[in-house]
Amino acid sequence: MQFRYSLVIPIFNEEVTLKELYHRLKPVMDNLDGPVELILVNDGSHDRSLELMQELHQQDGRICYLSLARNFGHQIAVTAGLNFARGEIIVVLDGDLQDPPELIPAMVEKWRQGYQVVYAQRTQRHREGWFKRFTAYVFYRLLKQLADIDIPLDTGDFCLMDRCVVKVLNTMSERNRYIRGLRSWVGFRQTAILYERDPRFAGEVKYTFRKSWTLAINGLVSFSIVPLKISTYIGLFSALMAILMAILILYWRIVAPQSSLVGFATIFVAIFFLGAVQLVSIGILGEYIGRIYEEVKGRPLYTLSEIAGFEQE
Structure with missing residues (x-):
């Protein structure tokens, strides 16, 4: 019919x-x-x-x-x-x-x-x-x-x-x-x-x-694929921030060695920030890789x- x-x-x-x-x-x-x-x-x-x-x-x-x-x-x-x-x-x-x-x-x-x-x-x-x-x-x-x-x-x-x-x-x-x-x-x-x-x-x-x-x-x-590009941009931004922080810390170390901005607190903030960026980027990448994995299995x-x-x- x-x-x-x-x-x-x-x-x-x-x-x-x-x-x-x-x-x-x-x-x-x-x-x-x-x-x-x-x-x-x-x-x-x-x-x-x-x-x-x-x-x-x-x-x-x-x-x-x-x-x-x-x-x-x-x-x-x-x-x-x-x-x-x-x-x-x-x-x-x-x-x-x-x-x-x-x-x-x-x-x-x-x-x-x-x-x-x-x-x-x-x-x-x-x-x-x-x-x-x-x-x-x-x-x-x-x-x-x-x-x-x-x-x-x-x-x-x-x-x-x-x-x-x-x-x-x-x-x-x-x-x-x-x-x-x-x-x-x-x-x-x-x-x-x-x-x-x-x-x-x-x-x-x-x-x-x-x-x-x-x-x-x-x-x-x-x-x-914009999320992948965003993670790349965040990574570039983080790299620039890390370079800027390194310059500032070096400056404070020379000009104001007793400043509270120099020390473990600054280092921890930088580590947590960069770690968060890495985890977010890995998560975004994982979403795409996970879909590739599901597709290649070829199940009905x-x-x-x-x-x-x-x-x-």
Whole structure:
């Protein structure tokens, strides 16, 4: 069967939202002008998410699901869904209903105008703490300044992509994935749709600070070598400071040998400063080397324990 639309949704411990998610998606799918497949990707959930996905599959033949053998992370779960998507128009959205499914027809209309990527750009985040809003605001603007490509501000993974874009993404096997960056990297005609991001329908936030931090580091390291250059610049600055301090200490030793600026305190400050610079530089270098190590092992991005709904291929 040739599908016109594929909706890809990663699921991790979303038993309290799955039924409402389907309830809101069903009228959208019914009103689209072609065959639709809804691909739910179970990312190693520990609750009843997989059981509910199985029930939804029995209830509606348009629903397919993949169950990863363990929790591989949000970006890998999205990647798995894209690998199995068969439609010519692919939409990626989250399962917590912060990405409103009702926006999909407007995205499709942009696609009809000739755009191959239509990304949803947040204008407001409802019921999110000031710290998360502030850190997200800073991160997106920092990434835009440092990245080698133009990654749109305030955008997540909620988007529509043409089949030609997904084909290119599926050829990329890198493990530390930042899909919204890869989506920009591939090029093609892209445009935004503005929307206000809703709060979670129910349940706990799945993107903890640690996960958000990891995703942010992946975005920075995957699309910029500026951190490596910064460590080099800091090293050069430290060398100049060390030379200046050596000259000053020599001057004080000759002119004012009893000065408190001469002695162990100055030496300790210099040692700690240079040691900190070295450790920061090694840490930045380690981030890049660690990614090289992950890539050269050549392991598959994910493993599947269960799959259903793709038999008609």
